[in-house]
Amino acid sequence: MTFGFAPSSAASMSTSADLSAASANSLTRMLEPAEWAAAGIPLLRSPREVVSGLHARHRPRPATAIVAVLDADERLSASASFVRLPTPADGWMFRNALLAQLRRVIPHDLRRRTPVRTAVLLYCREGDARWTQEDGAWMWGLRDACTLHGLRCGAYITLTHDGWQVLGEGRGGRRPNTDSPPEPFAMSDAPPPLPRTGGVASEVLRRAAAR
Numbered sequence: 001m002t003f004g005f006a007p008s009s010a011a012s013m014s015t016s017a018d019l020s021a022a023s024a025n026s027l028t029r030m031l032e033p034a035e036w037a038a039a040g041i042p043l044l045r046s047p048r049e050v051v052s053g054l055h056a057r058h059r060p061r062p063a064t065a066i067v068a069v070l071d072a073d074e075r076l077s078a079s080a081s082f083v084r085l086p087t088p089a090d091g092w093m094f095r096n097a098l099l100a101q102l103r104r105v106i107p108h109d110l111r112r113r114t115p116v117r118t119a120v121l122l123y124c125r126e127g128d129a130r131w132t133q134e135d136g137a138w139m140w141g142l143r144d145a146c147t148l149h150g151l152r153c154g155a156y157i158t159l160t161h162d163g164w165q166v167l168g169e170g171r172g173g174r175r176p177n178t179d180s181p182p183e184p185f186a187m188s189d190a191p192p193p194l195p196r197t198g199g200v201a202s203e204v205l206r207r208a209a210a211r
Helices: 009-028 033-037 047-058 091-105 133-149
Strands: 064-070 076-083 118-124 152-160 163-166 171-173 200-203
Touching (some): 047 064, 047 118, 047 152, 047 163, 047 171, 064 091, 076 091, 091 118, 118 133
Parallel strands (some): 118 152
Antiparallel strands (some): 064 118, 076 200, 152 163, 163 171
16 A cells, blocks of 8 residues: 655645746846847957857857957957756856856956956857847856956857857858858967867867957
């Protein structure tokens, strides 16, 4: 003989309320394109060169995020790539993932009065270049991670089958895209090392210029 307890209606209502609250909170942890454009995000001088350099270094596939830190002259100081887990889009979760990668590859700048380095995010995904709620969550996460690491929040760029797009700026191009091979690399004197394979890939770049 077995005994069991059916969940009470109150418990079911409580669980449902918790899930609804979590869903509502995640919707607040994202930025609309207008909010992003009004946030004073610094413009990249040569976005295509930055995108091509990161694409050649990390060779992203869909669901891969690349966070890169640029110095005041837009030279690449460090970058890391990782694969997004198949979970609902939540800016808080994305913030934690980005912050963990930043802490692995470069020291924070929290002691500076004004940030001198800028973090940009390139996210490779399916679909077209139009803004999605997932993009809004990445924007929220990037902005918050930059604040916690003492960096200036930079561009958010999507890479799809159609090409690349700097959201909030209207700048983009057809190459590179998710299907194109890496372009010839000219960002340093030596060929770039390939990122480590696995669920998380990151590297510290000794010397690289986004050109």
